[in-house]
Amino acid sequence: MKTPIAISDSANFYVSAERLFEPGLKNTPVIVLSNNDGCAVARSDEAKALGIKMGAPLHKLKDVITRHGVRVFSSNYTLYGDISRRVVEVYEEFSPTVEVYSIDECFMDLGGVKDREAHAQEMRQEVLRRVGIPVRVGIASTKTLAKCANDIAKKNALFDGVLDMMD
Amino acid sequence: MPVYEVKSPSTTNSTPLRLSTTPVSAGFPSPAADELEDEIDPIAWIIRHPTSTFWWRVEGNCLWDVGIRDGDLIAVDRAGKRRIGRAVLAVVEGSVTAKILRKRDNRYFLAPANRQEHFPDIELTEDSEICGVIAGVVRRYPLE
Numbered sequence: 001m002k003t004p005i006a007i008s009d010s011a012n013f014y015v016s017a018e019r020l021f022e023p024g025l026k027n028t029p030v031i032v033l034s035n036n037d038g039c040a041v042a043r044s045d046e047a048k049a050l051g052i053k054m055g056a057p058l059h060k061l062k063d064v065i066t067r068h069g070v071r072v073f074s075s076n077y078t079l080y081g082d083i084s085r086r087v088v089e090v091y092e093e094f095s096p097t098v099e100v101y102s103i104d105e106c107f108m109d110l111g112g113v114k115d116r117e118a119h120a121q122e123m124r125q126e127v128l129r130r131v132g133i134p135v136r137v138g139i140a141s142t143k144t145l146a147k148c149a150n151d152i153a154k155k156n157a158l159f160d161g162v163l164d165m166m167d
Numbered sequence: 168m169p170v171y172e173v174k175s176p177s178t179t180n181s182t183p184l185r186l187s188t189t190p191v192s193a194g195f196p197s198p199a200a201d202e203l204e205d206e207i208d209p210i211a212w213i214i215r216h217p218t219s220t221f222w223w224r225v226e227g228n229c230l231w232d233v234g235i236r237d238g239d240l241i242a243v244d245r246a247g248k249r250r251i252g253r254a255v256l257a258v259v260e261g262s263v264t265a266k267i268l269r270k271r272d273n274r275y276f277l278a279p280a281n282r283q284e285h286f287p288d289i290e291l292t293e294d295s296e297i298c299g300v301i302a303g304v305v306r307r308y309p310l311e
Contacts, residue, residue: 023258132245
């Protein structure tokens with residue numbers, strides 16, 4: 001049997017990181033801008049629902065921002081790097097092999113884990129409790145398939161953040 | 168008593184080992200040489216869980232009686248146990264506040280600790296949330 005590989009990623013990571021220090025923005029539409037405040041590079045679910053697209057230039061968003069009270073943040077990579085490191089620290093308690101893939105994505109080896117879904121759910125809860133960041137997990141026999149599983153888990157609430165496609 | 172984030176996140180996980188600066192000579196060894204220990208790092212002492220501890224800046228004096236004052240930095244541990252009587256950081260109606268967790272008649276309250284000024288108790292409801300326990304406080308005084 002192939003080794004199960006998991007990929008865990010954060011939902012709207014930069015927005016989640018900003019909300020840690022402004023918890024009052026929980027249900028407010030939030031966007032984070034690219035360097036020099038050029039365009040939107042992270043959007044909360046509420047901002048996505050307003051039709052704000054990934055990479056949309058700020059000057060084209062002026063209208064929707066004023067009309068719907070969207071909170072706009074300049075990017076703060078020092079903060080995101082610090083939060084990312086903390087999330088990885090939690091992952092490392094759940095897998096002996098954690099490979100950092102991007103600022104908000106890690107691959108990990110789940111070989112030898114009996115109940116992978118329960119394991120992944122516990123990991124999600126620990127990241128949320130200790131760091132305050134919501135994450136989702138996809139599990140499969142290859143990195144590519146794990147990424148697909150993650151994407152499906154992201155788009156379907158019924159998976160509750162974890163999809164295991166090993167079977 | 169609103170609190171604000173500390174702009175640059177503070178992390179301390181490596182305590183540098185202080186090396187003896189006195190070169191070993193063939194004469195008499197320094198009587199203090201054996202007493203050199205690891206450098207004291209009070210921040211590392213405050214932070215029990217580096218992964219879950221975040222720093223905030225306090226505004227206001229509603230926790231004066233427990234030694235937390237306007238301008239202090241507080242370490243807040245998200246993984247700390249929420250016990251009655253502990254100072255906690257909570258979100259009430261969208262704003263962040265530092266208070267003491269109290270219980271009366273089976274209801275939970277966020278209470279101030281200041282006999283000089285009056286601040287109201289806030290009942291913990293579904294709309295409020297405790298986001299961590301205060302693990303320590305750091306203050307500095309002017310020198311000039």
